[in-house]
Amino acid sequence: MQITLENPNTAQKDKLVQTTFSRTNPFQARVLRNVNLNGSGSNKETRHIELSLEGSGLSYVPGDALGIIPSNDPDLVASILEEMNWDEEAVVTINKQGETLPLAEALTNYFEITLLSKKVLQQAAAFTENEELQTLLLVENATQLKAYCYGRDFLDMLREFGPWKATAQEMVAILRKMTPRLYSIASSMAANPEEVHLTIGAVRYTAHGRDRKGVCSISFAERLKEGDTIPVFVQANKHFHLPESSDQDIIMVGPGTGIAPFRSFLQERAMNKVTGRSWLFFGDQHAASDFLYQDELEKYQQDGVLTKLDAAFSRDTAQKVYVQNKMLEHSKELFEWLEKGAYFYVCGDKEYMAKDVNETLINVIENEGSMSHEEAEAYLKDMQKQGRYQRDVY
Structure with missing residues (x-):
């Protein structure tokens, strides 16, 4: 067996030129596991x-998010190319720096x-005489x-407001760059070194008569297999994190995918052997098929972590x-937990769940603390000021 010793100067140089991965320079993370958590019939x-x-070299703490730069559905791309009779190999300029891609x-x-968006439609209007689009863009029709715009996409626009007098380059120039999707991290680095879940x-x-798919979620559900890579970066979340003191109690409300950061919290607390108590409220549709991470959570209960x-x-x-x-x-x-200084966390749906939980929390404080509605609201505001009421809602 031949062993080649690395030149220490080369190693040193490599360390110096090591790249820092970020939103503008994402890391290609390899998929280690991709499984459906829901049972049959869900x-x-x-x-x-x-x-x-x-x-x-990326690191994160419980509460942080992972940014993902996804790819669009190949079927949707194919439909756009077909609709406009565009050559998929035609080279287009994609940004002000003059970079090009097929x-x-x-x-x-x-x-x-x-x-x-309104902006895309306004810019597209220059390339068509379609009266319906011109009318839609009138100030009184805001x-x-x-x-x-709600629930429609680029293909809908192309189909509904043609014929178009524009090159592929002119049409793509009105589109904005893909925005990263942010997801709450569902793991602790202490428990899973060099991994993120x-x-x-x-x-x-x-x-509007068509089946639609979430860009990032469906790339994981339908296309990304173990071994594939995807561009990622860590997005810190300073407003959603565990208490500094390990003896603080925590209450977590995370229905559905809102469970994600709390899995991270529990993993971290299990590793650090904290003394503070923890209470999780989880919700979904059916116990038999939708109890996400049930085995893990029940084990945390047995071990006293939860x-x-x-x-x-x-x-x-x-x-x-x-x-x-x-x-x-x-x-x-x-x-009683709140009175003893417990931190209260909510993660998940902003539109309905988070509002209902907020209202319920005020009712609990009002009734159990024998306060007026205004006093209960002030109590909650005070918790917020102390950093004891934290929300990660979307």
């Missing part, structure tokens, strides 16, 4: 993803094609314009039960 598909950060690759990896719900829906676990499954009973119903069920104990 209406949902939630992917548990494990990515390798080996050699990246058209199909630019539409797949560089441009945002699944979202429509409400209709907003409604039109994610919990991603596959987004599929029908709108003090209390309350799960709500909305479709298992005639009357729908949600996380906020479970909070009310345990309102006395919940308020």
